[in-house]
Amino acid sequence: MKKTLVALIVLNVCAVSNVFAAADANTWYGGAKMGWSHYFDASGDKNFSDNASSATDFDFDKDNASGGVFAGYQVLPWLAVEGGYDYLGNMGINGNNGVAGAKMKSQGLQLSVKASYGLTDSWDIYGRAGVMGYRAETNNAGHNNFETGVRPLAALGTEYAFTKNWAGRLEYQWVSNVGNANQIGISSDVSSVSAGIVYRFGQHDDAVIAPAAAPAAAVPEVKKFNLKSDVLFGFNSAQLTAEGHGAIQQLYHSPEMQAAKNSATTVVGYSDRLGAADYNQQLSAQRAQAVVDALVAQGMSVQSVHAQGRGESDSVTGSSCDSHMPKSQLVDCLAPDRRVVVEIAGEQ
Numbered sequence: 001m002k003k004t005l006v007a008l009i010v011l012n013v014c015a016v017s018n019v020f021a022a023a024d025a026n027t028w029y030g031g032a033k034m035g036w037s038h039y040f041d042a043s044g045d046k047n048f049s050d051n052a053s054s055a056t057d058f059d060f061d062k063d064n065a066s067g068g069v070f071a072g073y074q075v076l077p078w079l080a081v082e083g084g085y086d087y088l089g090n091m092g093i094n095g096n097n098g099v100a101g102a103k104m105k106s107q108g109l110q111l112s113v114k115a116s117y118g119l120t121d122s123w124d125i126y127g128r129a130g131v132m133g134y135r136a137e138t139n140n141a142g143h144n145n146f147e148t149g150v151r152p153l154a155a156l157g158t159e160y161a162f163t164k165n166w167a168g169r170l171e172y173q174w175v176s177n178v179g180n181a182n183q184i185g186i187s188s189d190v191s192s193v194s195a196g197i198v199y200r201f202g203q204h205d206d207a208v209i210a211p212a213a214a215p216a217a218a219v220p221e222v223k224k225f226n227l228k229s230d231v232l233f234g235f236n237s238a239q240l241t242a243e244g245h246g247a248i249q250q251l252y253h254s255p256e257m258q259a260a261k262n263s264a265t266t267v268v269g270y271s272d273r274l275g276a277a278d279y280n281q282q283l284s285a286q287r288a289q290a291v292v293d294a295l296v297a298q299g300m301s302v303q304s305v306h307a308q309g310r311g312e313s314d315s316v317t318g319s320s321c322d323s324h325m326p327k328s329q330l331v332d333c334l335a336p337d338r339r340v341v342v343e344i345a346g347e348q
Helices: 002-016 242-252 255-260 277-298 327-333
Strands: 027-044 058-061 063-076 079-095 102-118 123-140 143-161 166-178 186-200 209-211 223-228 265-269 305-309 339-344
Touching (some): 027 079, 079 123, 079 166, 102 143, 102 166, 123 166, 223 242, 242 255
Parallel strands (some): 265 305
Antiparallel strands (some): 166 186
């Protein structure tokens, strides 16, 4: 019953997860944990061993320290694949009638899918479901026996992000039927409660709009607003996302834009250097026009705003991104080049 309940809770968390707190997709993370393990639902062969044949029942010392290390890949904002090593501690086994004590210890490598649900911008809950390849060993009257196998694993936890890169984790984990009683004399479920620390690699700045410094000159002041194309549009698309519409609305209602919304405004689209130059030029122009249309829909005069596409020109990254990088790293490195700049001339 306990096993079924844990599995259902994990599956439910995976099914409803649609919010994620404080981590970026397509990034790696790693960490370590320490805690306490508990062996339960233990069962043995008929006599456990020839040495324990005079015992009619056993007492179990079930609790012990545990720990491990783990690493994962954030596939989607709410979904990750995680693997790691766990030391599950040991369990003392003492028979009655003067039978000598024995001990079982276990450890394993695990692989699981982790689904998260954000409660706030920095705090989420999560569930993991997967398998553990374990090694269980018993020591009884100087005789060692070990056995290996694969068992289901489930976990529930919560994670709090202290910064963009560092987070703390508290987790309950359960592994089913570690050990084979027919081979090493004993089998047991193993649960653990642990506290861990997580480091997330490659986290990005969350800022969407960054007003550029206005040049000091005698000519009319020009205000510039930089918008990230990766936030405004989906991959290889000139269709504004819901988040993109929100960013345009935020920009339009900003005090700087309201003070100069009747002035001549130019929306300039840029691309990174990946792909054909002609295609990048066309896509940058289409994205600039999409932003113009959104500003007009907010209330800006259609006569005072127009679009330009400049493709790969005016690169922000210059030569800092090595073309021999893996594709995903190169795409991330070139992100500052994919932008839309709104330029507003001095107030008329």
